[in-house]
Amino acid sequence: MxxxxxxxxxxxxxxxxxxxxxxxxxxxxxxxxxxxxxxxxxxxxxxxxxxxxxxxxxxxxxxxxxxxxxxMLGSSLVDGEGRRLATMDADLFGGxxxxxxxxxxxxxxxxxxxxxxxxxxxxxxxxxxxxxxxxxxxxxxxxxxxxxxxxxxxxxxxxxxxxxxxxxxxxxxxIRDLGYHISIFTTPNHLGLDRWELMHPAPGKSAGMYSTRQDAQAKAMFIFASGALDHDHRDVARQKKILAETFAGGAWEVSRLLDSMWDAPDFYFDSISQxxxxxxxxxxxxxxxxxxxxxxxxxxxxxxxxxxxxxxxxxxxxxxxxxxxxxxxxxxxxxxxxxxxxxxxxxxxxxxxVVTSKAQIWVQTRMLRLLPHLPASWSDRVIGRITETxxxxxxxxxxxxxxx
Missing domain, CATH: 3.50.50.60 (FAD/NAD(P)-binding domain)
Known part of the structure; x- marks a missing residue:
């Protein structure tokens, strides 16, 4: 026994x-x-x-x-006005x-x-x-x-x-801090997203929103380069303050998403660490x-x-x-x-x-725009390199x- x-x-x-x-x-x-x-x-x-x-x-x-x-059906990069700059298949986006x-x-x-x-x-x-x-x-x-x-x-x-x-x-x-922080929380689906994700990149940070089904709820997601931050992982009030300060004045839907953060029942914030x-x-x-x-x-x-x-x-x-x-x-x-x-x-x-400069955002956007127009053998090779690892x-x- x-x-x-x-x-x-x-x-x-x-x-x-x-x-x-x-x-x-x-x-x-x-x-x-x-x-x-x-x-x-x-x-x-x-x-x-x-x-x-x-x-x-x-x-x-x-x-x-x-x-x-x-x-999920797909993902799009959007500019500060919400215009879609590039769109990709959801599985490609998620590897x-x-x-x-x-x-x-x-x-x-x-x-x-x-x-x-x-x-x-x-x-x-x-x-x-x-x-x-x-x-x-x-x-x-x-x-x-x-x-x-x-x-x-x-x-x-x-x-x-x-x-x-x-x-x-x-x-x-x-713990090994990789130099970034991430936050995710539930937010009203005011954009009416249906199995779609939107990401708004800015130098050193990114804000996003997605919904896995067409209903009243969505998820807000923020990632930013941070270095070592002075906060307790149990201090939610301090974490929300850090996020609000980091993304203050952000374009696109950032201010609206941050407004919904204060009452979010499932606020998550932590370093991207191993x-x-x-x-x-x-x-x-x-x-x-x-x-x-x-x-x-x-x-x-x-x-x-x-x-x-x-x-x-x-x-x-x-x-x-x-x-x-x-x-x-x-x-x-x-x-x-x-x-x-x-x-x-x-x-x-x-x-x-998370890209670090406007130039990198420009390059990333152009590459994603170009991918659907490449010959199948070329695009398969590019996608294969992403998924193979x-x-x-x-x-x-x-x-x-x-x-x-």
């Missing part, structure tokens, strides 16, 4: 839910603790591609994910091809949550405050709940992982997804890394009959190159997300067939 069956997972988003599913699938008893008071809806567009498609297919949710896909699928983060989390029908305990509106390991397990203290003992603890709690800070040390040791660690485990604790190896939104691969990481971690624990030392070592061995290749994508992608990274792991 496997040992170390009782596993506490910190974080109830994609990485944590996927891990809970696979642990339960292999006979473990997962408990998920989530700081939010309920499953979190909303979020932004995310991509599932490459090896991650194999994971969700094995979970039996790929068809449902496709039905819930954003079904997708073939079976790749785009879905809203909240929709994916809901699908994952619905797939876990029994055998998983949830603790909402709570967080871990201390982890004390001993020979027989890990004693865990919570903000609200009574202390409990678990066999293993897994941090699936994102870029600013609480578990990582408690066990591995201060975040500053592991997590780099020599090891993702220590004793009875391990990290999965952004907590251990976040590639940043610029990579487009955060969700795929989380899904694959959860599958591999649970599978290796099952293969090792719960021997965490063996399982954690094999997990890192299986995932390391896959993570490295996908983190490298961000370094290239970020340069195209992403495809190579997204498939840089072969999924094992872990048996329960």
């Amino acid at each position: 496997p040992k170390n069956l009782d596993v506490l997972i910190s974080g109830g988003s994609v990485a944590g839910l996927a891990l809970a599913y696979w642990l339960r699938h292999h006979g473990f008893n997962p408990t998920v603790v989530e700081r939010a008071p309920a499953p979190r809806p909303g979020g932004y567009k995310i991509d599932i591609r490459g090896a991650a498609l194999g994971v969700v297919e094995r979970m039996g949710i790929l068809d449902e994910i496709r039905r819930e896909s954003t079904d 997708r091809e073939g079976d790749d699928v785009e879905i809203m983060r909240g929709d994916l989390a809901r699908i994952l949550h619905g797939r876990i029908t029994e055998g998983v305990e949830y603790i909402f509106d709570d967080s871990i405050t201390a982890i004390t390991e001993h020979a027989d397990g890990a004693d865990v203290a919570f903000e609200r709940s009574a202390p409990r003992t678990f066999d293993l603890v897994i941090g699936a709690d994102g870029l600013h992982s609480n578990v990582r800070s408690l066990v591995f040390g201060d975040e500053s040791r592991f 997590i780099h660690m020599d090891r993702w485990s220590s004793g009875r604790t391990a990290l999965v997804g952004d907590a251990g190896y976040g590639p940043s939104p610029a990579s487009g691969q955060g969700t795929s890394l989380a899904l694959v990481g959860a599958y591999v971690l649970a599978g290796e624990l099952a293969a090792a009959a719960g021997d965490h030392r063996t399982a954690f070592a094999r997990y890192e061995e299986e995932m390391r190159d896959f993570v490295t290749q996908n983190q490298k994508l961000a370094q290239t992608n970020i340069k195209g997300m 992403i495809r190579k990274a997204a498939t840089a792991i072969t999924l094992k067939d872990y048996r329960s």
Whole structure:
């Protein structure tokens, strides 16, 4: 019989839910603790591609994910007056091809949550405050709940992982700021967008808006070159002030989008950063997804890394009959190159997300205008270069067939 069956997972988003599913699938008893008071809806567009498609297919949710896909039609660059300067296919804009699928983060989390029908305990509106390991397990203290003992603890709690800070040390040791910040929030769809995205570039910054379906709601998105900013990732008021000051006086719909920011129920603001660690485990604790190896939104691969990481971690624990030392070592061995290749994508992608001068904006716009008019063989070559690097990274792991 496997040992170390009782596993506490910190974080109830994609990485944590996927891990809970696979642990339960292999006979473990997962408990998920989530700081939010309920499953979190909303979020932004995310991509599932490459090896991650194999994971969700094995979970039996790929068809449902496709039905819930954003079904985006295209994207346009617009000038300060809202005139469309260049238009491109949505999949080209997102670096997708073939079976790749785009879905809203909240929709994916809901699908994952619905797939876990029994055998998983949830603790909402709570967080871990201390982890004390001993020979027989890990004693865990919570903000609200009574202390409990678990066999293993897994941090699936994102870029600013609480578990990582408690066990591995201060975040500053592991985070690599790529020099940009991003903000996304819900805004009224006053432009009537239907599965379309508009982006207004300016030197060092970009403002955008998209809607995945024709309704009253859309998403506003802002990206800007920032360097190191002095703010607490939990201080929403300070974050909104930074965003308002950075984009003050902006053209296009910027002022209207900023006006809607103050009452947005799902305001998100953070640095575009990666997590780099020599090891993702220590004793009875391990990290999965952004907590251990976040590639940043610029990579487009955060969700795929989380899904694959959860599958591999649970599978290796099952293969090792719960021997965490063996399982954690094999997990890192299986995932390391896959993570490295996908983190490298961000370094290239970020340069195209935010341009630094009016001259670069002019060149970018002309290139996008020209692309549809090139001979098919030329345009296929250009598009192929864009997608080939992403495809190579997204498939840089072969999924094992872990048996329960």
